[in-house]
Amino acid sequence: MYDVHRFLNAVFIYVLGLVILSAFSYQFIQGETPCSLCNLQRLAMIGIAVGLLMNLRMGIKIEHYGLSLLSALFGLFVALKQIGLHVCPQFPSYGEPVLGFSIFVWSFFVFLSSIFSLSVLIILFGFLKHKESPLIWNGWDKLAFSLIFLITAANAITSFINCRFGYCKGI
Amino acid sequence: MISSFYLFNLVVLFLLFQLKKKTAFSLAIINLIVLVLFLFLHEGASLMIRL
Numbered sequence: 001m002y003d004v005h006r007f008l009n010a011v012f013i014y015v016l017g018l019v020i021l022s023a024f025s026y027q028f029i030q031g032e033t034p035c036s037l038c039n040l041q042r043l044a045m046i047g048i049a050v051g052l053l054m055n056l057r058m059g060i061k062i063e064h065y066g067l068s069l070l071s072a073l074f075g076l077f078v079a080l081k082q083i084g085l086h087v088c089p090q091f092p093s094y095g096e097p098v099l100g101f102s103i104f105v106w107s108f109f110v111f112l113s114s115i116f117s118l119s120v121l122i123i124l125f126g127f128l129k130h131k132e133s134p135l136i137w138n139g140w141d142k143l144a145f146s147l148i149f150l151i152t153a154a155n156a157i158t159s160f161i162n163c164r165f166g167y168c169k170g171i
Numbered sequence: 172m173i174s175s176f177y178l179f180n181l182v183v184l185f186l187l188f189q190l191k192k193k194t195a196f197s198l199a200i201i202n203l204i205v206l207v208l209f210l211f212l213h214e215g216a217s218l219m220i221r222l
Contacts, residue, residue: 039176040209040210047180050184053187054187054196057190058192063196067199067200071203074203074206074210077210081214145187152180153177163174
């Protein structure tokens with residue numbers, strides 16, 4: 001059962017990684033620079049992934065889930081704020097919609113489902129007998145870590161090129 | 172500005188890899204607090220400009 005828990009954490013990280021990767025590739029395809037609020041949402045997704053990676057690396061602990069949950073709440077707030085801004089009719093739209101929804105609306109769904117999934121994982125954790133988890137990384141765990149590390153590094157480089165030391169343009 | 176947050180996350184990931192448990196966790200929490208502060212300062216500044 002404990003291994004299933006680790007497996008679910010790894011799957012969660014892969015899903016988050018793919019979401020950030022798709023947003024990153026969309027940025028290149030459309031030739032648009034991500035706005036400040038979009039970057040904050042990406043950072044919140046990375047924050048969720050960091051909490052889950054801590055579970056894989058240091059053993060499953062409730063405080064790691066707490067960190068992920070706080071990051072998800074932060075991202076949800078930012079996404080909701082951006083949706084609220086774009087609801088105003090005089091406000092200019094930002095970015096092309098994907099499958100009928102803007103990127104920040106999809107991001108809102110991602111954070112909402114992340115909070116749901118994290119809650120389920122915490123409930124599952126409560127049902128398990130607490131034992132020291134082995135600090136051994138298998139290949140999939142290492143791949144998940146590498147994926148998040150590379151995505152973060154790539155975002156750091158592109159955001160530095162686009163925004164330098166100031167704020168990013170657009171909302 | 173934003174890129175420094177990504178760099179901060181890279182440091183957290185590196186510490187995680189090095190198994191510096193408490194340092195990595197503390198830095199991750201600090202990162203989250205700074206992000207929240209940044210959001211409020213950013214919004215506060217835009218509100219001041221609008222006023």
